[in-house]
Amino acid sequence: MKPQSDVFEIIKRTSRLLQTGVVKGEPAWFKAVLAHPPSTSDTVQRVDIAQLRQKHPHLSVKKLMKPMEIVYPEDRIRRLFYRQHPWELTRPRILVEQDALDFQRCDWSKLEQDYKALDGESVVQRALWLMRNKELSQEEAYDIARKEFYSLRVKETIERQTAEEEARMFGTVFSKSYNQRGLENEAEALEEWKTRAQTVTKRMQSRFGMAGDEEGESKLESSRAGEREQ
Template identity: 85%
Template sequence: MKPQSDVFEIIKRTSRLLQTGVVTGEPAWFKAVLAHPPTTADAVQRVDIVKLRQKHPRLSVKKLMRPMNIVYHEDRIRSLFYSQHPWELTRPRIVVEQDALDFQRHDWSKLEQENKALDGESVVQRTLWLEKNKGLRLDAAYDIARKEFYSLRVKETIERQTAEEEARMFGAVFSKSYNERGIENEARALEEWKTRAQSVTKRMQSRFGMAGDEEGED
């Protein structure tokens, strides 16, 4: 029996069980399957395979039926940006489900947004806006967006450093940064390794010295 026939038989049996009251409560999949029943597309699929085999005779069926990679126009910009700026991927981000509608929600005639943190996606959307509205080539639009990104990053760094200096001037005390803590832990580990190495070296020298004394006495 074909899979389509099996599914229709299951639908019929489930309907009878629901009508007779043997099964109480409609299964979660029932309405979805009724609204979109399986189709008998085997013949169409076989025809497509034959056409693909004729077009690509050297490829196996497994490779022919492999799903195609979905690549969007903006993926090229994302790939280029993060390959040139890998450290941007280490910046903390709010992990929430997004709807990928930043291009509609914000005004990308400027890179800086009020309700969105500056990141690689900002560069992507700004590049697309420049390409579409200014008639620029993709590489030229990306170059403009990238330079604007650098300017805003410098501005953010200066503002953060200025705020920290003002806070220290008024008596604020900041804890050590992750980098400072990491450097201290690394220095501590190196010092411990140096102490152990010196101890092992002294023990080895004392052993060799004792063995040399014994040979001299002989």
């Protein structure tokens, strides 16, 4: 059976299952496939490499057959923002898949949104809105969105610090952060290693007397080698 026939058979079966109520709700691909069914033509368009080489003699066959790179305006803005603000990539993000309908709930005539946390993508979408609705260039739109982003980040920082100070004033005790715990554990491990190293050194010095003779030094080196093997 041809691939096209397989696709149409799947559409027919899905339609029957939807009509009988066996499947609840249309699959995400159903309307898209109905609107744009696969081609049933058996002919395959062949590329005339000789003709392409005549038009582009300076390009190799590999470059002629290479697919065209697709670049969207938001890609350039996104790349510019994260190159200038790399630390924004370290902020925690929610990776749970949503319904992908943020564009219906967000109004990018302003940067601050009720349904979306402030991040680099907010700057990208705000700049695109300015470019489309205010007829600004990419540089002008990005500059406006970037400055609005800075203002909101400062506002968030002040609100967070104020809330923390108020909580401490009423007796709230915050636990240590992961960075603080990691630094303390590292300091404890280094201190333990330092204590063990001093103990081993003192024991070796008392054992051999550290007379400075070659025999004592050779015994000390052999003892250290034995301790490392253990």
